[in-house]
């Protein structure tokens with residue numbers, strides 16, 4: 001880096017023409033160290049940018065209430081900054097929308113874990129940071145000041161989860177999704193497919209969740225067919241996943257999934273004992289839903305056989321609770337022995353794990369590596385955890401609700417703790433495309449803290465815990481398997 005330390009903000013502003021003339025002779029990596037933040041910094045930074053150089057600003061020593069707004073100002077000025085905050089990285093940060101979001105997320109996490117009230121207040125005041133940077137007015141109907149921010153383009157693949165029903169034949173002990181007798185409005189969801197394809201992204205993703213999506217198989221067929229039709233018409237690439245408990249899996253469903261390249265995520269938590277203890281039948285399902293029997297393991301196992309026989313792409317999800325952490329490796333081996341060659345371990349969210357259970361889970365990951373590492377490294381077994389975008393608690397997919405509203409999908413990991421419906425971003429009827437609809441980890445975490453963490457300290461602790469579990473398992477995989485794989489694959493969108 002060509003770092004120029006001898007130019008002050010005042011000097012830049014005092015003779016802009018001279019500065020720009022000098023800057024025109026510098027190389028492309030020139031950086032002008034403007035020193036500590038002052039009243040002149042923002043204006044000087046803009047001149048430095050105009051000259052083709054990077055302004056570097058020192059934000060050390062600022063109180064939290066001043067630091068957070070300063071970050072926004074410096075983002076607007078496209079500056080790089082140095083910070084000495086405990087939540088900030090030691091090296092200079094080039095402020096962009098993405099790096100600002102990352103810094104704010106780190107700061108929020110720090111505020112939540114230490115109780116730093118000033119920092120938290122400063123972050124609350126800039127929860128809608130994209131709106132603030134754009135100088136847009138606040139939406140008086142948006143209690144969280146987040147909606148405007150979700151109208152600006154994220155870098156990720158647009159993903160929309162279609163929550164086709166809130167019904168399910170089961171009541172799994174660890175399920176945090178609020179279940180009641182309500183199905184999606186078909187027209188809203190069909191519109192959701194069109195909206196997903198209307199943006200500029202080359203790749204889009206549809207995800208079918210519930211409740212149990214196969215309770216709405218005719219609707220899923222319509223949505224998938226529409227998606228594949230639009231894929232052909234637009235030339236975009238469409239990825240489709242469907243999560244299911246397997247109870248309604250039939251050769252017809254499996255063949256449809258194969259023929260339309262729908263990846264099926266089948267829930268099966270390990271051996272019969274663990275699965276049947278955790279995945280319980282709904283004792284009083286609505287009249288139109290057939291009551292499941294208690295052998296949920298048997299149902300999922302049969303479904304796996306049907307899917308494999310049809311040649312459908314199948315991926316088994318094992319959800320592990322803290323009290324069952326010690327069973328993860330055994331469950332993984334059991335499911336692999338049934339012929340599953342794509343597996344993912346999900347740690348239950350919305351419940352506290354604590355250090356001990358987290359360590360146990362990491363040890364279980366170690367056992368999986370010992371037993372299956374060669375198959376994983378050789379690509380014979382796909383361990384989807386290698387691609388999981390941890391911490392999953394703040395995964396940024398959006399969800400199309402049964403009532404047609406677009407919500408943050410990650411709220412489903414806590415929604416049982418709240419009366420009423422999820423925080424809505426918009427209604428699918430109110431938007432023409434998803435080009436600009438996406439979220440960031442900061443926004444997702446800000447939503448959870450505002451709705452749940454601020455209501456009960458217990459929820460705040462569970463969130464911090466779940467974030468820590470995600471980072472622990474990701475870190476463990478990087479340390480113990482990363483070398484053999486030449487580094488972990490890019491954590492994609494799970």
Ligand code: SF4
Nearest residue numbers: 168170171172175211
């Ligand atoms: S099958 Fe899925 S939606 Fe149904 S209760 Fe279990 S976890 Fe919840």
